[in-house]
Structures are given as C-alpha cells and as structure tokens.
Amino acid sequence: MTPRRARRPRAPAWTATLTWKAAVFIAVMCCALAALLGTLVHVSVTGQTVRDAREKALARLVDATRLYEAGEPLPPFAGLDPAGLPDPLRRLTARGERGTMVADHRGRPTMWAAAPADGHALAVRVDHSLGAGTIDALDRSIVGSSILAIGATLAVGAFAVTRVTRRLHATAQVARRITAGDLDARVDDPRTRDPRRPQDEVATVSGALDTMAASLQRKLQSEQRFTADVAHELRTPLTGLSAAAELLPEGRPAELVRDRVRAMRGLTEDLLEISRLDARNETVDLAVHELGPLVERVARAAGTGPGAGPGTEVRVVRDAEVETDRRRLERVLGNLIANAHRHGGPPVVVTVDGATVTVRDHGPGYPAYLLASGPQRFRTESGGKGHGLGLTIAVGQAEVIGAELEFGGAEGGGAEARVRLPEYVRFDDDPREP
Secondary structure, three states: OOOOOOOOOOOOHHHHOHHHHHHHHHHHHHHHHHHHHHHHHHHHHHHHHHHHHHHHHHHHHHHHHHHHHHOOOOOOOEEEOOOOOOHHHHHHHHOOOOEEEEEEEOOEEEEEEEEEEOOEEEEEEEEOHHHHHHHHHHHHHHHHHHHHHHHHHHHHHHHHHHHHHHHHHHHHHHHHHHHOOOOOOOOOOHHHHOOOOOOOHHHHHHHHHHHHHHHHHHHHHHHHHHHHHHHHHHHHHHHHHHHHHHOOOOOHHHHHHHHHHHHHHHHHHHHHHHHHHHHOOOOOOOEEEEHHHHHHHHHHHHOOOOOOOOOEEEEEEEOOEEEEOHHHHHHHHHHHHHHHHHHOOOOEEEEEEOOEEEEEOOOOOOOHHHHHHOOOOOOOOOOOOOOOHHHHHHHHHHHHOOOEEEEEEOOOOOEEEEEEOOEOOOOOOOOOOO
C-alpha cells in the first residue's frame, strides 16, 4: 500500500487578511528597529561608563604607584597582590604590563587597575556598582519604551490599515452586489466625488468599479430596451399574419405557415416576458397551494406540448403546502419539463419531496456553460433546437417568487433541475387543547 501523505496544517483564515499581515509587518519592523536602537544606545552608554571607570581606576593607580615608590602606606583601595585580583591582570603584570578589567569583587562590580611593582602586582579597585546599575536601569528603560512604542505603533498602524481595508471590503461588497444583479450599487468613495481631493489607490479602484458598473448598466438597459422594442414591434404584424394564415385553404403549405407563425408568436411572447423580468417590476399573487396536485397538472400539460415526447412520470415522495404565485410556478415547472423533453432523453421524472421539486431526464445532461454560469438567452448546444429562452424565463420567474433553482447532473447520467420553494407552515390550534 502506498503510504498516505500527511496533510500540512492550514493556517486560520484570519491570518490571510491584510490587517493581520500589516500588523505582523509593523510589529516585526518595530522590534527590529527597537533592537537596533537599543543595542546602539546600550553599547554607547556602556562604553562611556566603562571608560570613565577605567580613567578613574588608572588615576588611582598612578597615585598608588607614587605612594609605593615613596615608601608611604597604601590607601585602602590599593595593595600588592590583593585578594580578588583577576588572574588575567596577574598574568599581565607578570609580563611587565599595565591594564584594567571589570570583575566581581565580594558580589559587587569592580573596576581593577594593576601594574608591575618589584615582581608583584600593584592593584587598585574602583566600585563600579553605580555604573552597572545605570546600565541595567538604561536596559530596562529601553525595553519598556520599546514595548510602549511597539504597542502605540501597532495601534496607530492597525487603525490606518483598518480604514483602508474597510474601504476595500466596501468595494468588494459592491462588486458582489453587481455580480448578483444589483446594477444600481455604487461605492461612492468620498475621494472620487471631490476631484480636488487627492486620490489614493483604493479610491482609484472604487472609481473604476463605479465607472464599470455604470457602463455595464447602460449597455444592459440598452439591450433590454432593444429586446422589448423588437418584441412589441413584432407583435402587431404577427397578429395580422396569424389572422391571414387562418384564411389559407387547408393543406400542407397552410399547416407549415401556421406552425411557423405559432413559433414566431411564442418567441415574441417569450421576449416580452424576458423584458418584463429584466425591468424587475413584477408583482406576485401569493396563495397557498398543494404542491403535488399542482405539479401533476403541469406535467400533464407540458408532457403533451410540442416536442414533448411520450409523457412525464410524477413521483410524490412527500407532499407539502407552499405559498407561491401559481401561474409563475407553473411557468417555471412547465419550462423545465418541456426543456427535458425537447433536449433530454426519456423517461422524464418529476419528483416532489416536501417543498422541493426535481425534474430529471436521461439525456446527455446540461452543457458545461450552463452549469458554470446559468442559462443564456439565444444560446443552445442541443442540435440547434430552441433559443435558450425557456430556462432563462424559468430562472427569472423563480427569482420573482423567491424560489431557488439549481441545475446539475443526475447520478447515472442525465440532467437534473431542482426547485426549492419556501414551505408554508400552518399554525393550527394547540393539539393539547381538547
């Protein structure tokens, strides 16, 4: 068996945010700067303190040497080969050299200075506790001030970055609203409204998004007006053409003309319905309906329409009551069933499970573009039959009645469309009451 590779632990999602990255960057830079400055100050002050103590110790050593050469008694801080003299200074004086060194003497920091004297080491000591204490206090001050500076810098930096990220989140939210179809959404960044104010990068992105949304809205509105105008302009001549076709003598040519006129009228009505859905001013007529019988009626009607096929099987797993617009729901289900018969393969099965209706066929399945981005008008990949308007209307009507319409592939092959409706809950009397 091939050994399974251990999964690498994933970092929490919040660590990928710009605020977190900026905070880490600011903290690292502040720590590096504080460490550098603290080291420089520590080295400078320590060097100056040690130099002062060394000069004092050497001055005492000169005085002690003068007293020793004069045969006078040495002061308490001086002596020949005194106890506690560091070994490096003893070896240095043994070579005939003079030197200084900081070492502990009886638990206290001490600056030693020693010189050779008649084969002995003449040494003096200076208490270095004050200098060492000053250095320790300085180190504590550096650490404390560095912590305060890092905290203050983090707070200010987080506030500044949060202001930027808040504007970025607002821009992203507007972009998602535009993607969902709200073409009136705009960022309206204050820096883009006032040309006198300098614009930063976020304002530039916000302004570009608003400009793109406005351009897209104008183009879509132009297309919607064109669709509505074409449908309205075609309606009048088609009415006259339909009346003229009815006057033709019976025969194959008359049947072909009437069939084409019906197809043109159906296409025109679909275009008018799409233009009304695009206008987003549709109203719904809500009522409570039993979903199972409603689906059975739609299946009988859709299964006997043009290009419908042998019939539609309806399975009611669990019936439910739904509050919806019956006409619009029938339009959604009718288009889904008609599409399954026209472009799919038999059998076409409609399943009612609670407030969910599933329409499944056993054909080649939905094309990849439809599963990726939804139905597109005037586009079809099923042998050139149809205009792609039926599923587009189904999606629009489902949105109007508040239903969820999903397209996918069925297990074992075929296409599957699922309509989820809000289930109606009837609040009856308390069953515990007599």
